[in-house]
Amino acid sequence: MKHRFLSKRYWNNISTAMGDSSGLLSKYDDVINFSLGDPDVTTDMRIITAAFNDAIKGHTHYTDFYGDQELREEICRFYGSEYNYDVAIDSCMITTSGCHAMWLALEAILDDGDEVIIHEPCFTPYQQQIRLARGIPIPLETYEEEEFQINPDRLKKLISNRTKAIIINTPNNPTGTCFRRKTLEEIVKIAKTYDLIIIADDIYTLFSYSEPFIPITTIEDMQERTITIGSFSKNYAMTGWRIGYMLAPEFIIKIVKDINENNVFTAPSISQRAALYALKNRQDIQNSILEEYKKRIMYAYERINKIRNMSVLYPRGSIYLFVNIKKTGLSSEEVAKVMFEKAHVLVLPGNVFGACGEGYIRIAITVGIDKQEEAFNRIENMSIFKKEKQINI
Template identity: 75%
Template structure:
């Protein structure tokens, strides 16, 4: 909206399909929602109860500006235990979510006009987050026929004198791809060749189904040029707690801390205590989360393979399926609209994740199999998806 009282940066509408999805939920009273990656699972009671006790015992104040020291030590211990990778507390800062971490990082590293390469399809906020930090987003397209891996040759062609960083997200939202070691090594080689930073958005590390997750910062000579962002939202089903963290060289962490002093000051103390107990109890808490999501995503994959005009790569990671609907002959927006109107099923159109997402829809596995069964039964009855490829499900 154009108004003299609004910044000119926001005169053009920047609302995304992800942001609009909440309004669509009100359209019908029986909508089945595949749109947002907000788990239906509730945070484990052990985390809730421990954080509640800490709140009663006085953990209701500002924490250290870098984050609760006990939590930061536990984060460092986590990287040592899981990846044999040493992290010092001065290289770690707790943030108010992964999204907040990304903004702080971009604000800390970008000069006006610096370019950030973003592989697409991408997490919807990335381009706007870069622009908010006065940078220029440059999209690198990935392709389904290449399993959405990053192509090193196409990546290198996008690099200019203004390129500052490359954002990587693996396991990926929305495609579900997990970058192979070969892909990570090629990205690392390019970063070293052109003296670039890698911003690793490591939000779905728990959901790498085929092979163990490898943080790119653990590769040779990548410590000083990698900024890793993580969050408790998906790995511990703690979306509402709004807690994340950054691992980076201490001089970057110091700058982020100074920026955050003028933003939210510190992350919520109670949420930080919850994150501490999540990390300490991860061996007991996380296996059931992984089992549940893997069961759901495999079930959804099987259902999709039975429906005409839909196809999808075998699930590799994350909590999403990026479904190819090109055989319908309709756009992503048109398919998403018909799914909502005719089946009362809410999905996000693939173009919400960049131009190369056109021809796809994203499904988030944030519901139980019974509800998913109902959703796919409704979809299979639509004329758009008739003539099923094999048998039907009851």
């Protein structure tokens, strides 16, 4: 929107289908929402109760500028016990969500005009977050026939004298891919050869269904050139608490702390206490979350592959399925629109995640199997997906 009172940076529309999706929910009273990755699972009561009790005890003030000391210590212990990986407390900072951590990281490392490579399809905010930090996003396309793995040759061709960092996201939103160790090692080799920083958006680490998750920072010699973004939103069903963290070399963490002083000061104290109890009770809390999402995603996978003009790869990770709808002959936006208008099922068109997402839709498996069943029954009855009648001779 062009207006003299607005910054010219925002005269051209930067809204996304993800950001606009909530406005569609009130159009029909029976919408089934597959659009946003906000689990319908409520935060575990043990977390809520413990955080509530801490608020009563007085945890309602600013925390340390790096974050709650106990929480940072617990995060360091977590990486030690889970990945046999030593993290110094001075290399850990608490942030107001993973998205906030990503912006802080980009703001800390980028000079005007620095380039950041992002593998697409990708999380929709990346491009604008890079631009907000005065960088230039450089898309690296990935493809279904390669299981959306990063191709190292195509990656190397995108590197220039201005390349500063590569953002990786595995398990991936929106494709659900999990990078194989070989893929990670090829990325590591390239990062070392060209002296690049890796920003690892490790948001869906719980949801690695086939193989154990490998943080790229744990690969040899990568700690010094990796910024790890962590979050409690998906792994603990805590989206509304808005709490995340960053692991990085101490000199980066210090600068990030100074930047954040001029941004939000500190993350919410009560949310930090909730995160502490989530980590301490993770084995009891996460098992039920993981099992529920395994059931949901396998049910959706089986239903989708039985629907005419739809297909999807076997679930590997995350809480999303990136569904191929190319056989409909319609664009991603056209399919998403007709699904909403005819079946009252809200999904996101694949092209919003990057140009190579055209021909796909993203489904977030954030509703139970009963609602999924209703949604897929409606979709099967749409003309573009309905099976042709067999003619008996």
